[in-house]
Amino acid sequence: xxxxxxxxxxxGPDERGHFGIFGGRFVAETLMPLILxxxxxxxxxxxxxxFQAEMNGYLKNYVGRPSPLYFAExxxxxxxxxxxxxxxxxxxxxxxxxxxxxxxxxxxxxxMGKKRIIAETGAGQHGVAxxxxxxxxxxxxxxxxxxxxxxxxxxxxxRMEMLGAKVMPVQSGTRTLKDAMNEALRDWVxxxxxxxxxxxxxxxxxxxxxxxxxxxxxxxxETKAQMQEVEGRLPDSLVACxxxxxxxxxxxxxxLDDPSVEIFGVEAAGHGLTQLHAASIAGGRPGVLHGNRxxxxxxADGQIQDAHSISAGLDYPGIGPEHSWLHEIGRVNxxxxxxxxxxxxxxxxxxxxxxxxxxxxxxxxxxxMELAPKRPRDHLMVxxxxxxxxxxxxxxxxxxxxxx
Amino acid sequence: xxxxxxxxxAELKKQGxxxxxxxxxxxxxxxxxxxxxxxxxxxxxxxVIELGIPFTDPMADGPSIQAAGLRALKIGMxxxxxxxxxxxxxxxxxxxPLVLMGYYNxxxxxxxxxxxxxxxxxxxDGLIIVDLPPEEDDELCIPAxxxxxxxxxxxxxxxxDKRLPAVLANxxxxxxxxxIAGITGAAAADANAVGEAVARIKRHTRLPxxxxxxxxxxxxxxxxxxxxxxxxxxxxxxxxxxxxLDAEGRATARTVNAVAELAATLAQGVKGAKxxxx
Ligand SMILES: Cc1ncc(COP(=O)(O)O)c(C=O)c1O
Numbered sequence: 001x002x003x004x005x006x007x008x009x010x011x012g013p014d015e016r017g018h019f020g021i022f023g024g025r026f027v028a029e030t031l032m033p034l035i036l037x038x039x040x041x042x043x044x045x046x047x048x049x050x051f052q053a054e055m056n057g058y059l060k061n062y063v064g065r066p067s068p069l070y071f072a073e074x075x076x077x078x079x080x081x082x083x084x085x086x087x088x089x090x091x092x093x094x095x096x097x098x099x100x101x102x103x104x105x106x107x108x109x110x111x112m113g114k115k116r117i118i119a120e121t122g123a124g125q126h127g128v129a130x131x132x133x134x135x136x137x138x139x140x141x142x143x144x145x146x147x148x149x150x151x152x153x154x155x156x157x158x159r160m161e162m163l164g165a166k167v168m169p170v171q172s173g174t175r176t177l178k179d180a181m182n183e184a185l186r187d188w189v190x191x192x193x194x195x196x197x198x199x200x201x202x203x204x205x206x207x208x209x210x211x212x213x214x215x216x217x218x219x220x221x222e223t224k225a226q227m228q229e230v231e232g233r234l235p236d237s238l239v240a241c242x243x244x245x246x247x248x249x250x251x252x253x254x255x256l257d258d259p260s261v262e263i264f265g266v267e268a269a270g271h272g273l274t275q276l277h278a279a280s281i282a283g284g285r286p287g288v289l290h291g292n293r294x295x296x297x298x299x300a301d302g303q304i305q306d307a308h309s310i311s312a313g314l315d316y317p318g319i320g321p322e323h324s325w326l327h328e329i330g331r332v333n334x335x336x337x338x339x340x341x342x343x344x345x346x347x348x349x350x351x352x353x354x355x356x357x358x359x360x361x362x363x364x365x366x367x368x369m370e371l372a373p374k375r376p377r378d379h380l381m382v383x384x385x386x387x388x389x390x391x392x393x394x395x396x397x398x399x400x401x402x403x404x
Numbered sequence: 405x406x407x408x409x410x411x412x413x414a415e416l417k418k419q420g421x422x423x424x425x426x427x428x429x430x431x432x433x434x435x436x437x438x439x440x441x442x443x444x445x446x447x448x449x450x451x452v453i454e455l456g457i458p459f460t461d462p463m464a465d466g467p468s469i470q471a472a473g474l475r476a477l478k479i480g481m482x483x484x485x486x487x488x489x490x491x492x493x494x495x496x497x498x499x500x501p502l503v504l505m506g507y508y509n510x511x512x513x514x515x516x517x518x519x520x521x522x523x524x525x526x527x528x529d530g531l532i533i534v535d536l537p538p539e540e541d542d543e544l545c546i547p548a549x550x551x552x553x554x555x556x557x558x559x560x561x562x563x564x565d566k567r568l569p570a571v572l573a574n575x576x577x578x579x580x581x582x583x584i585a586g587i588t589g590a591a592a593a594d595a596n597a598v599g600e601a602v603a604r605i606k607r608h609t610r611l612p613x614x615x616x617x618x619x620x621x622x623x624x625x626x627x628x629x630x631x632x633x634x635x636x637x638x639x640x641x642x643x644x645x646x647x648x649l650d651a652e653g654r655a656t657a658r659t660v661n662a663v664a665e666l667a668a669t670l671a672q673g674v675k676g677a678k679x680x681x682x
Contacts, residue, residue, distance in 0.1 A: 027535055028560075030560040288507075304509070
């Protein structure tokens with residue numbers, strides 16, 4: 001595709017929330033006034049030093065930031081190429097990067113005077129982060145989760161309930177993340193007067209993709225400073241897994257205008273790209289769902305197709321609109337890893353580094369296993385370790401013992 | 405341009421009564437039954453027909469309409485077949501206004517220009533696309549107006565006076581007031597609140613205002629008809645259809661009548677209403 005290269009890859013979206021043809025605000029009229037209010041509230045918060053100061057306090061003392069940038073020496077030796085660094089988002093309070101964004105949105109909800117928070121969740125990590133901050137700030141919390149995901153991510157369901165959230169299993173459609181998002185939107189339309197919808201990734205109607213990206217950009221900003229400190233220069237490549245793409249966007253965004261940095265997003269190829277998978281860019285095309293135009297898995301009639309991934313957090317037929325744009329404009333390379341590749345990577349990282357990753361970033365590690373050996377030894381590669389594997393221990397344990 | 409919608413509302417105004425607007429899902433539970441239902445609706449008293457375009461992810465619909473869409477998709481319903489259904493309906497009925505209601509993605513994938521041309525030739529009069537607010541008017545609303553189709557916008561309790569002009573700007577045919585903040589099939593709004601809302605919207609537009617979401621009974625349809633230019637009933641008709649299906653979800657001998665009979669009672673409710681003074 002022949003698209004003119006912009007002066008900056010970081011200036012989007014435009015005032016209507018578009019990244020090229022992607023993004024926008026495709027929602028029911030009932031929600032529009034609230035979405036416009038949210039945009040105003042966010043613009044005001046961004047300009048308010050008190051907002052940033054308060055957030056920084058929680059990021060440091062509650063979330064546990066900055067997260068370390070760890071040199072994975074044994075993984076590096078094993079793969080025999082690039083020097084691999086892990087951005088340790090799994091060490092955050094609640095166990096993943098999701099908490100960065102939720103903190104930001106809950107602060108916004110408080111500013112807007114909203115007392116009831118709803119969220120959708122796939123792996124449960126976004127739900128746990130939302131339940132946690134709602135507990136911390138005394139807000140009512142309702143989390144929509146596909147019935148299939150309730151089943152395969154039991155530890156997180158229990159955590160959410162312990163934190164006082166109400167988990168609503170969703171029985172419609174494929175009973176995974178896409179349907180949880182539909183139900184959350186239905187709840188929001190019904191309770192719009194008192195409810196704040198805390199979206200878990202860089203998708204949904206404008207301004208969500210932007211504000212989630214901004215809250216997650218702390219990952220890339222820290223990485224830049226930390227790499228400067230240990231290696232005295234920028235990394236040469238970045239790798240992150242993609243469900244909706246928030247951990248990836250958070251790592252990538254601060255580096256988009258550094259042309260020397262190669263960037264790789266890893267989608268879930270499930271059983272393989274010719275079978276059931278969740279790789280929207282590799283196997284989809286532009287369409288409109290959940291408030292934005294973006295790459296989607298769908299049939300010839302525009303009906304949304306079932307996604308599949310072993311990882312509940314990647315099991316979504318779409319991707320954030322900014323990623324769709326970065327793909328079409330050629331700034332980011334989108335790859336994919338299968339369920340089996342992710343499982344192998346899950347085990348490799350556990351054994352070599354004593355770090356059990358979530359199944360989501362295991363997809364990123366799977367591609368590192370391919371990319372790193374082809375790079376020289378002075379190549380600096382950063383992988384976003386977006387979450388820890390505690391939630392996946394029962395599921396992966398069953399698979400490894402041959403029960404499923 | 406004058407569409408069948410404009411003509412119909414002008415007639416109703418002359419007769420001093422409100423419109424009875426029905427919603428059913430295209431292809432539910434199969435193509436043949438669906439066509440028979442749509443054909444039966446005007447005879448049962450429907451003044452305007454809304455025909456749902458099935459979609460996998462109807463974010464603003466409740467369980468009944470969601471399930472209706474999935475039944476239709478299961479028998480292989482598509483947007484192309486929805487337009488064929490309209491064409492077949494038009495063979496014997498050239499006056500009843502027909503509005504397609506649904507979500508944008510199937511239309512976007514079909515191709516906006518081709519869709520508008522095909523819809524117009526098939527005999528579609530208007531579009532209600534739930535996930536296209538005025539902020540996205542360039543996508544379909546403005547091309548639809550150019551193609552001679554009405555683009556009917558939803559106004560809701562959250563649409564305040566400041567926003568109403570934007571919502572009404574490119575709306576034509578009629579305004580669809582969603583009487584509650586919620587999904588289809590939810591609890592009904594209070595008729596007095598609806599009356600106030602309709603009066604508020606009337607200060608901004610001369611278009612007819614039809615009210616929907618939550619109307620299930622002839623009494624409720626009548627109460628709304630006294631306050632507005634039309635009452636829209638969807639979920640109750642879709643439920644009547646569903647309750648007539650066999651255990652496998654297939655149509656039975658009762659299906660078409662089950663919908664038509666309910667429509668006829670609701671129409672009686674609407675037609676018994678005294679029209680509010682303008
Ligand atoms: C640990 C972890 N990583 C990644 C993801 C995928 O989301 P995103 O692509 O928005 O980072 C999830 C989602 O649940 C997750 O829990």
